[in-house]
Amino acid sequence: MILIVGATGDLGSRITDALLQQGEPVRALTRDGASVAERWPGVDVVTGDLKEPGTLSAACTGVDTVITTANATSRTAPDTVESVDLTGNLNLIEAAENAGVRLFVFVSALGAAPDHPMPLLRAKGLSEERLRASGMASVILQPDVFMDRLIPIVVGDPALSNRPVTLVGDGDRHHSFVAMGDVAAYALAVLQHDGEPGHQTIRIGGPRPLSWRDVVAAFEHELDRRVAVHTVPPGGPAGDLPDFVVQLLTALEGYDSPVDMTLTSATFGVEPTDLESFVHAFVSAAPTSVPS
Incomplete structure (x- = not known):
């Protein structure tokens, strides 16, 4: 079972659509279960919120892989960078670790660092730090600026x-603008990549x-x-x-922020847009x- 957190967002919905087309069992953590169930009848819907740790245990139970794209950049209070991108992600990582999740795929951002002066990149960096310290295998995707946004x-x-x-x-x-579809493709590719990922960080840019x-x-x-x-x-x-x-x-x-994608693209079979x-x-x- 693959748990998608952020399934209703632009990036999360692309990943969810692709996983369902591949016949993968998908669970979605959402605050609006009715809309998700209507859009994707085949998805196992669990109602919950990253800001409420007590709702995350059931979402992670029986899950092999977590993929999270959730962020607060287009949300309003009480959803903030602090409450979602930092505290919410830390809540999710802890719940997944306690539930015995094998692989955690985290969509972060290029330049994320625990001491970054920009709140979003600081929150992403602290979440990355906690994830690397967990007992789960992890893949951290660090896309550069999204073309689509x-x-x-x-x-x-x-x-x-x-x-x-x-x-x-x-x-x-100069920045390595990247298409959102490419980031979704990498999130899917790491699931099929041979071998255990350990703790892997993949920087993603355009050509x-x-x-x-x-x-x-x-x-x-x-x-x-x-x-x-x-x-x-x-x-x-x-x-x-x-x-x-x-x-x-x-x-x-x-x-x-130039990113040379030559080796990464060849390794995962994703052609940059x-x-x-x-x-x-x-x-x-x-x-x-x-x-x-």
């Missing part, structure tokens, strides 16, 4: 509506490091028109971008675009 907000939506793109700083730093200027250029090529760019200094107002996006863009402007394919799919899926 940040590119549409920063570049895709403004480009399609013919509005200027707002970048924090010069937009010249090549990209700057925000590269992303803008890809949309210009796909749309066959110029996309205006407006830059703002770190710490200054950034138009109508959400606060959490501004904070992330500001942080990304302070470093580069390139920017051009992502942009083409995004534009093709849009209901309308503003003509030049």
Whole structure:
């Protein structure tokens, strides 16, 4: 039995769909059992909450593998980074260890560290530290920035509506943007990989490091028109971008995060999604675009 925590999220739902297509027995920990049961009739639904440790024991009982994608980045209080990404994950790791779970697959984030100044990466780092100290085998997936979440907000939506793109700083730093589908593919691949994983950490990125200027250029090529760019200094107002996006863009402007995926891709048989394919799919899926 495979327990999915975060099954209703974007990444968790991809993993759940794929596991069911493979005929795997799946259990989902959720606060809304009715919606999960309606979407996936074949899933064993357990009602619970990471913030309530007493609900996690039943979810982990009889489970061989736990895969968790849960996070609080798109939630509201009382779900916070502290309550979900830190305390909630620690609760889940303890419950899984006590239940005799063999393998724990944890979707973390590139750069996670117990002493990181950013609360999310600190919470992920502390959870990783606890997981490595557990008696379970573990696979920690550390994806770089998700294409699917940040590119549409920063570049895709403004480009399609013919509005200027707002970048924090010069937009010249390079990061290994990764498609969410690739991360789901790695979560599945580690289940079939030969041998016990022990405590393994897998850094995940796209086929090549990209700057925000590269992303803008890809949309210009796909749309066959110029996309205006407006830059703002770190710490200054950034138009109508959400606060959490501004904070992330500001942080990304302070470093580069190249990830060489050559060996990892070959080892697990996952072909990285390139920017051009992502942009083409995004534009093709849009209901309308503003003509030049």
